[in-house]
Amino acid sequence: MANIKDVAERAGVSVATVSRVLNGRSPVAETRDRVLAAVAELGYRPNVVARALRTARTRTLGLVISDLRNPFFTELADAVEQEARRLGYSLIIGNAGESPEQQDDYIRTLLDRRIDGLMVSSAGTGSAMLREVVSRDTPLVLLDRAVPGIAAPCVRAEGRQALTDLAAHLAALGRRRPAVIVAPAGTPIGEERLELFRTALAGQRIALPEERIVSSPDLSPTGGQRMMRALLDLPEPPDAVLATDNLMALGALDEVRARGLRIPGDVALVAFDDVAWFAHTDPPLTAVAQPTRELGRAAVHTLLERIEGRAAPSVLLPAQLVPRRSCGEQPEPSHWRGAAHDRRQ
Amino acid sequence: MANIKDVAERAGVSVATVSRVLNGRSPVAETRDRVLAAVAELGYRPNVVARALRTARTRTLGLVISDLRNPFFTELADAVEQEARRLGYSLIIGNAGESPEQQDDYIRTLLDRRIDGLMVSSAGTGSAMLREVVSRDTPLVLLDRAVPGIAAPCVRAEGRQALTDLAAHLAALGRRRPAVIVAPAGTPIGEERLELFRTALAGQRIALPEERIVSSPDLSPTGGQRMMRALLDLPEPPDAVLATDNLMALGALDEVRARGLRIPGDVALVAFDDVAWFAHTDPPLTAVAQPTRELGRAAVHTLLERIEGRAAPSVLLPAQLVPRRSCGEQPEPSHWRGAAHDRRQ
DNA sequence: GCGGCTCAGGTAATCGATTACACGGGCGAC
DNA sequence: GTCGCCCGTGTAATCGATTACCTGAGCCGC
Numbered sequence: 001m002a003n004i005k006d007v008a009e010r011a012g013v014s015v016a017t018v019s020r021v022l023n024g025r026s027p028v029a030e031t032r033d034r035v036l037a038a039v040a041e042l043g044y045r046p047n048v049v050a051r052a053l054r055t056a057r058t059r060t061l062g063l064v065i066s067d068l069r070n071p072f073f074t075e076l077a078d079a080v081e082q083e084a085r086r087l088g089y090s091l092i093i094g095n096a097g098e099s100p101e102q103q104d105d106y107i108r109t110l111l112d113r114r115i116d117g118l119m120v121s122s123a124g125t126g127s128a129m130l131r132e133v134v135s136r137d138t139p140l141v142l143l144d145r146a147v148p149g150i151a152a153p154c155v156r157a158e159g160r161q162a163l164t165d166l167a168a169h170l171a172a173l174g175r176r177r178p179a180v181i182v183a184p185a186g187t188p189i190g191e192e193r194l195e196l197f198r199t200a201l202a203g204q205r206i207a208l209p210e211e212r213i214v215s216s217p218d219l220s221p222t223g224g225q226r227m228m229r230a231l232l233d234l235p236e237p238p239d240a241v242l243a244t245d246n247l248m249a250l251g252a253l254d255e256v257r258a259r260g261l262r263i264p265g266d267v268a269l270v271a272f273d274d275v276a277w278f279a280h281t282d283p284p285l286t287a288v289a290q291p292t293r294e295l296g297r298a299a300v301h302t303l304l305e306r307i308e309g310r311a312a313p314s315v316l317l318p319a320q321l322v323p324r325r326s327c328g329e330q331p332e333p334s335h336w337r338g339a340a341h342d343r344r345q
Numbered sequence: 346m347a348n349i350k351d352v353a354e355r356a357g358v359s360v361a362t363v364s365r366v367l368n369g370r371s372p373v374a375e376t377r378d379r380v381l382a383a384v385a386e387l388g389y390r391p392n393v394v395a396r397a398l399r400t401a402r403t404r405t406l407g408l409v410i411s412d413l414r415n416p417f418f419t420e421l422a423d424a425v426e427q428e429a430r431r432l433g434y435s436l437i438i439g440n441a442g443e444s445p446e447q448q449d450d451y452i453r454t455l456l457d458r459r460i461d462g463l464m465v466s467s468a469g470t471g472s473a474m475l476r477e478v479v480s481r482d483t484p485l486v487l488l489d490r491a492v493p494g495i496a497a498p499c500v501r502a503e504g505r506q507a508l509t510d511l512a513a514h515l516a517a518l519g520r521r522r523p524a525v526i527v528a529p530a531g532t533p534i535g536e537e538r539l540e541l542f543r544t545a546l547a548g549q550r551i552a553l554p555e556e557r558i559v560s561s562p563d564l565s566p567t568g569g570q571r572m573m574r575a576l577l578d579l580p581e582p583p584d585a586v587l588a589t590d591n592l593m594a595l596g597a598l599d600e601v602r603a604r605g606l607r608i609p610g611d612v613a614l615v616a617f618d619d620v621a622w623f624a625h626t627d628p629p630l631t632a633v634a635q636p637t638r639e640l641g642r643a644a645v646h647t648l649l650e651r652i653e654g655r656a657a658p659s660v661l662l663p664a665q666l667v668p669r670r671s672c673g674e675q676p677e678p679s680h681w682r683g684a685a686h687d688r689r690q
Numbered sequence: 691g692c693g694g695c696t697c698a699g700g701t702a703a704t705c706g707a708t709t710a711c712a713c714g715g716g717c718g719a720c
Numbered sequence: 721g722t723c724g725c726c727c728g729t730g731t732a733a734t735c736g737a738t739t740a741c742c743t744g745a746g747c748c749g750c
Contacts, residue, residue, distance in 0.1 A: 001481075003735090003736055003737085004736065004737060004738095005736080013699075013700085014699065014700050014701075015700095015736090015737080015738090016699070016700065016701080016702095016738085016739075017698085017699055017700080019737070019738060019739080020698095020699085020738095020739095023738080026697080026698070026699090028697090028698065028699095031698080031699080045456075045457055046457075046736085046737070047398075047459065047735085047736050047737065048457050048458055048459070048737095049394060049397045049398045049403065049458075049459050049735090049736080049737090050398050050705090050735070050736035050737040050738090051736080051737050051738075052394045052705095052737090053392075053394045053395050053398050053704095053705050053706070053707085053735090053736080053737075053738095054704070054705050054736080054737050054738045054739085055705085055737085055738065056705075058394065060458075068419065068422070068423050068426075069419060069420065069423060069621070071416070071419075074413065074414060074416075074419050075414065077413070078413045078414060078440055081413075081438070081439075081440060082440070085439075085454075090437055090454060090458060091437070091438075092435055092436070092437055093426070093436075093438050094426075095423055095426060095427070109430075109435060111390075112390055112391075112393050113393055113394075113405075113435060114392065114393065114394050136346070221625065250622075250625050253625065254625055257627060276414075276566075277595075277622055280566065280595050280598065280599055280626075281625075281626070281627070282602060282626070282627040348705090348706055348707085349706065349707060350706080358729075358730085359729065359730045359731075360706085360707080360708090360730090361708080361709075361729070361730060361731080361732095362728085362729060362730080364707070364708060364709080365708095365709095365728095365729085368708085371727080371728070371729090373727090373728065373729095376728080376729085391706085391707070392705085392706050392707065393707095394705090394706080394707090395705070395706035395707040395708090395735090396706080396707050396708075397707090397735095398705090398706080398707075398708095398734095398735050398736065398737085399706080399707050399708045399709085399734070399735050400707085400708065400735085401735075
C-alpha cells in the first residue's frame, strides 16, 4: 500500500508538503494539484494508525452498553453509532451483559486502544475502572444511568410528565389499584421512576401501597413474569401494572396470558421503554417512550464537547406517554404525541 | 501516562528488554521480576497504537451488518463480538441499514483503520469496495449472505432439513395451500429458502403455485404486512404462510390480526429466523431457527484462519424447526429440538 | 540598494512500540 | 589456554504520519 513517501516522490515534493495539502494547510494551487493527482493515481489513503500515534487522537469513541440484546439499548447504540459516524468518528461497542466485571474489562480494553472518549451505560454502581477513567481524565459521558461518585455529565430521559400523564390516563379509565414492577435493587433509575409514578398517582388521589411494589431480581422477561405472578396472587390483585423496563413488561405480558386473563379487561399493562415490538403485541402495549435516538445523539455531542475541552452539562430529555390499547380506550389529550411507529431518524 | 521508556528507566534496563519481557521472549528470571515490578508500580499499559504501527496488526476486526435493528443481526453481532473478544480481538461494528452505499462507506473506514480482517453480511450484491477488499487481500468472511463474484468463505445457515420438517408438519396438520413471503428480489438467500421449501412441499405432494409466492419490497414489518394483505385477498387464500425473515413475519402477524382472523385457526404462520420475541407473541410463533450464535462464532474462527494465512472453507450450519403454536398442535417427532427459549450461550 | 518581512516548502524530530544487529561475558571443547 | 558459541541485553532502525524549525526566494519600503 502506498504511503505518504510514495506520494511525495511521485509529486516531486517532500512528505511535509503532502501532509500539508491533505490537512488543508497553506500550499499553493499548483503544488496542491500535483499532490492531489499523485494521491489519486496511487489510491493513497493516510494510515490512521500512524496519524493516531503522532497526534494522540484516534477519532474513535467507545460505548459500553449494559445489554445489547435489550432492544432499548440496541436502538441507543445504533443512534450513537450513526451520530458518531456523521461527525467523523468510529465507534467500538462493548456489551457488558449487565456484569460489572465484564464492563470493567471492556473499559480497560477501550482505554488501551486510546479512544478519544467513552460513553457508558453502567451495569452496577461501584466500578473501579470508571474511577480510573475519571482520574486519567479521559472524556466520559454516562448514558441512561447515573453513577454516584462519578463526576461526569449524564445523558438520560426523565419521566415526570409522562408518568403524570399516565396516572391521569389510568385514573380516567377507572383504575384504582396500580402496581409497579421495578428494576433490581441498586439501579438508581428504577427508584426514580417509582418515585415519580408514586407522586403522579398521589396527584390523582390514588395510593400505591408497598405490597404492590415488587422488585425483580434481574432485567429479564423471566424476572418480569415472576413478579407479575406475585402481583396476581395477591389477595387484592392490581388492576394496572407498570413495568419499569421493556423486557420485564414482556414477561409480565406472558404471565397474564398464561393465566387466561385479558388485557386490558382484567388488568392494564404499561411498559417503561417503548420498543418497536410493542406496537405488534396483542394488544399493542401502552408505553412510556424514551427519546432513544435523541439520547444517543445528545450523548455523542456532550462527549465531543468534553473532548474539545469544554464543560458540558448533563442532559435530561423528557419521556412521553404513548397510549395504545393495553389500558383501555380513552380520547387523547392534545399534548400527547401520536403513535411512535417509526422513530427512526 | 507511563510509556515503555519510563518502565525501562525504573527497572534499570533498556526498552528492548522491557518489550521482550512483556512479549514473553527470553529474559532471565531476575531481570524479568524487576521489569514486572516496574510495570506494576507505574501501572504501565502498552500503547496499542504504537504497537499496531510497528507490527502492522491492530488486533481489531470489522463487522458490517446489514441492519442492526433486526434482532437476528443484533444477536449475530453480539455473538461475533463475544467470540472476537474471547480471542483477544476488538470489534468495530458498522450498520449499513440495508444500503449498499453506506456499506461501502463503512468498509472504506474499516480498511483505513487497518483492521486485521472483515466480516460482512452484505446488503445488495454489486459492492465495489468488497472487490477492493479482495484485491488488497484483506482477510474477508461473508456472513449469512453470499455475494456472487466475491471469492471469500461464506458462513451461513441452510434450511433443508428444517424446511423438510416444516412441510411434514404442515401436511400432518392438514394444511394444503401454503404461501411464501420472500425477501426482496436480488437477495440470493431468499431464493434459496423458497426453492428448498418448494422441494420439501413437493415431497409431501403439496403444490406451491406462483400466485402464492409474493416478494416484499423490503425486509420490514410494513413490507410483510402488505404481502400478507395480498395473500389474504387472493380468491383462494392460503391456509399457511411462511415469511422468510422475522420482520416480515411480524408484519404478516399484524395483518392477520387486523382482519380479526385467528392463528392458527384461519391461517398458520411460520417465520424464518427465530428471535426471542417470537416466544412471546400471541400465539407463540413456529419458526425456523438459525443457529445464530454458532454462526457468529464460526465466522470469527473462519476469519482468524484467513488472518493466519490458512485456507478456510465456507461453513453451512443446519437450521432447525422450532414448532410452537402458530400452525396448530402436533406431537413432536423426536429429532426436533424443544423450544428455543433461551439460546444465549 | 539593502534590510527585513512573508511565505512556500524542505529537513528532521517525534509519537511508542518491535526487532535486527552488535557486543560482551561465561563456559565448554579441544 | 584459547577459540568459538550461546545467551542476555543494549543500540538504533523502523513503522507512517505530523509539525517545529529553518532556508531561500520574492517583494516592499526607505
